[in-house]
Amino acid sequence: QVQLQESGPGLVKPSQTLSLTCTVSGGSISSGGYYWSWIRQHPGKGLEWIGYIYYSGSTYYNPSLKSRVTISVDTSKNQFSLKLSSVTAADTAVYYCASLGPELLADYWGQGTLVTVSS
Amino acid sequence: DIQMTQSPSSVSASVGDRVTITCRASQGISSWLAWYQQKPGKAPKLLIYAASSLQSGVPSRFSGSGSGTDFTLTISSLQPEDFATYYCQQANSFPLFGPGTKVDIK
Numbered sequence: 684q685v686q687l688q689e690s691g692p693g694l695v696k697p698s699q700t701l702s703l704t705c706t707v708s709g710g711s712i713s714s715g716g717y718y719w720s721w722i723r724q725h726p727g728k729g730l731e732w733i734g735y736i737y738y739s740g741s742t743y744y745n746p747s748l749k750s751r752v753t754i755s756v757d758t759s760k761n762q763f764s765l766k767l768s769s770v771t772a773a774d775t776a777v778y779y780c781a782s783l784g785p786e787l788l789a790d791y792w793g794q795g796t797l798v799t800v801s802s
Numbered sequence: 803d804i805q806m807t808q809s810p811s812s813v814s815a816s817v818g819d820r821v822t823i824t825c826r827a828s829q830g831i832s833s834w835l836a837w838y839q840q841k842p843g844k845a846p847k848l849l850i851y852a853a854s855s856l857q858s859g860v861p862s863r864f865s866g867s868g869s870g871t872d873f874t875l876t877i878s879s880l881q882p883e884d885f886a887t888y889y890c891q892q893a894n895s896f897p898l899f900g901p902g903t904k905v906d907i908k
Contacts, residue, residue, distance in 0.1 A: 730838075786851065788836050788851045789891075
């Protein structure tokens, strides 16, 4: 069974870059067949897809965040990462990583990590 | 861009009740629709995909139907563990979630 675990700072200052890593176990990112995605949830709100990446490096970003988002993959470490630049308080959220099957279904999720943007 | 709506935004129900949640897409998405359940403090869980296919391990009291723009999630007999928020998600293009429907105790 695939397991995902987010890691990274829980507090980021405004205007800085939020950086998170998702470590995948129980399966290989480079085996193909899955996309690897980031999703966030503002406190008490709904779910927002940030973007996703294939092991080859092909990326797909939410148009509303595209100018600030970079998702990358490190197959040697079986990890993928999120960078969100120029953050504001509006980026405070729980960030989830998830595996995305070929039919764009998020079937395995990390537990989520709360990132607070504050000075 | 496709927009997703859900109704109702919240519903109060009792154990044993039949609960139906509706999801509507602003344009046709065939059967590219999934449903997730999220409990407080937890990650969402995939319940149904392709509008009506039950994910492995999901109880049969959950069912989905619809195609095109209108979809429903039905819980035939609500159980205590079903009190949660339910999200639809279109998978026809860049994935997008609906705003959610909270099912709470009456």
